[in-house]
Amino acid sequence: MNIKRSSGILLPLFSLPAPYGIGDMGKKAYEFIDFLKSAGQSYWQVLPLGHIGCGASPYQSCSSFAGNPLFIDLEELCTLGLLSEDELGSARRPCDGSNVDYGDVTETHMRLLRLACERDTGDISDFERSNPWLSDYALFMALQKHFGGAPLSDWDDDIRRRQPHAVERYTELLSDDILFYKRVQLYFFRQWDRLRSYAHENGVGIIGDLPIYVAADSVDVWREPQWFLLDAKGFPTEVSGVPPDLFSKDGQLWGNPLYDYDAMKADGYGWWIRRIGAASRMFDVLRIDHFRAFESFWAVPADAETAVDGRWVKAPGMELVGTLTSWFSSTQFIAEDLGIITQEVRKLLSDSGLPGMTVLEFAFDPDGGSAYLPHRHVRNSVCYVGTHDNAPIQSWLSEEAPERLRFAREYLGTDDLRSALMRAGMASVSDLFVAQMQDWLHSGTRTNTPGTVGGNWCLRLKSGDLTDSLAAEIYEYTRIYGRLK
Numbered sequence: 001m002n003i004k005r006s007s008g009i010l011l012p013l014f015s016l017p018a019p020y021g022i023g024d025m026g027k028k029a030y031e032f033i034d035f036l037k038s039a040g041q042s043y044w045q046v047l048p049l050g051h052i053g054c055g056a057s058p059y060q061s062c063s064s065f066a067g068n069p070l071f072i073d074l075e076e077l078c079t080l081g082l083l084s085e086d087e088l089g090s091a092r093r094p095c096d097g098s099n100v101d102y103g104d105v106t107e108t109h110m111r112l113l114r115l116a117c118e119r120d121t122g123d124i125s126d127f128e129r130s131n132p133w134l135s136d137y138a139l140f141m142a143l144q145k146h147f148g149g150a151p152l153s154d155w156d157d158d159i160r161r162r163q164p165h166a167v168e169r170y171t172e173l174l175s176d177d178i179l180f181y182k183r184v185q186l187y188f189f190r191q192w193d194r195l196r197s198y199a200h201e202n203g204v205g206i207i208g209d210l211p212i213y214v215a216a217d218s219v220d221v222w223r224e225p226q227w228f229l230l231d232a233k234g235f236p237t238e239v240s241g242v243p244p245d246l247f248s249k250d251g252q253l254w255g256n257p258l259y260d261y262d263a264m265k266a267d268g269y270g271w272w273i274r275r276i277g278a279a280s281r282m283f284d285v286l287r288i289d290h291f292r293a294f295e296s297f298w299a300v301p302a303d304a305e306t307a308v309d310g311r312w313v314k315a316p317g318m319e320l321v322g323t324l325t326s327w328f329s330s331t332q333f334i335a336e337d338l339g340i341i342t343q344e345v346r347k348l349l350s351d352s353g354l355p356g357m358t359v360l361e362f363a364f365d366p367d368g369g370s371a372y373l374p375h376r377h378v379r380n381s382v383c384y385v386g387t388h389d390n391a392p393i394q395s396w397l398s399e400e401a402p403e404r405l406r407f408a409r410e411y412l413g414t415d416d417l418r419s420a421l422m423r424a425g426m427a428s429v430s431d432l433f434v435a436q437m438q439d440w441l442h443s444g445t446r447t448n449t450p451g452t453v454g455g456n457w458c459l460r461l462k463s464g465d466l467t468d469s470l471a472a473e474i475y476e477y478t479r480i481y482g483r484l485k
Helices: 026-038 074-079 085-089 101-120 125-130 134-146 163-175 175-201 221-223 260-264 270-280 317-327 341-352 394-399 402-412 418-425 470-481
Strands: 005-012 043-045 207-208 238-242 251-255 287-290 296-302 311-314 331-334 355-361 379-383 434-435
Touching: 026 043, 026 175, 026 470, 074 085, 074 101, 085 101, 101 175, 125 134, 125 175, 134 163, 134 175, 134 221, 175 207, 207 270, 260 270, 260 317, 270 287, 270 317, 296 379, 296 418, 317 341, 331 355, 394 418, 402 418, 418 434, 418 470
Parallel strands: 005 043, 005 434, 043 207, 207 287, 287 331, 355 379, 379 434
Antiparallel strands: 238 251, 238 296, 296 311
């Protein structure tokens, strides 16, 4: 299935100007879909929507299947009589563009969700039957709370190793908490399904994001350790990262467990099939994060302090990618083919037939040799000005090397690089063009700065940002360059 010529906007769900300290699936999400429709946009690209762990990164979720409770619309729970107006008022925060305060938001939202669940007597058996991952997830979360938020590696050995007697004992001991986490997921998916249906009714598809790895502190590793490279005690032998490059002399040490692809192959890659199946039920298009790791991945000793001493290890390549695209032939994928790209990775992308990515902010090497320059784009690709890991244009203009900016002005024929980059992306032959919402708003606030801790994943819009005049401006760009569906 191919994406037709179109365009979309990248805005994390947490960035919506909702009145409870973080974007959610309530009124502002529906209004954003209305905005996208008015602006002629065909896609809303969101980041992963999983239940986040320490650091608030959506790429370090504690489950590949569960949704983030912080995105639940509290006002709907009030409408259902599960919360009072006074209780709801305690969670209201100004929509002034201030950063998401995850400590505050987590405390208020989880407290109110607890109240709602205690008052909810509805039957959840149908939801449990249709989501076989739910029981293990709920027990994992209840255990995490029981152990004071300690990571999986610090739990008592019997339950960390999932010994049957321990699972039985804790399931009974923590039954109230288990029910709570199950109900929270029911609320999440009920609201998400309705929001996604509204997007479809208005001609807007949802582009989701599939992190290449899962977190070490996750129910995925706890429930199915046989699919990961772990030692006899259940701890990673090597972990994920990327090698040193122009942007980081020490590389990036991500710390995720690596996959045991031999075991996965023997099982027919069933774990991956289940994971993609869950994601494809949530999203219309799946962007596969760090696609190059399907060809080979950087493996770093588990006790290393940086990613410098890692090594490249071959991955299953087309055997795995072909299995997934065959199983999910009606799902559109995007391959995030950024980073250190070799001929082998290029061949894998070509063999897969998946659209890769071009990033205009990476295009302006003074020697003019970049494959990201607009005249070298191909149709089966997605053009970005910058991704969530890049600076918005306003910040890029102050951060980029002078010689690269000079070449950008020569190439684009203007000093107005912000407008020229948006036009170049819209005019590209790439089937899909995606811009960060910040670029339309002339904002320099980043969503994420790779390799840094703190200050990321906090971007919030102000309540008056999404105006009719801005929608009209975006619509005109979209119309002029033939991206209206």
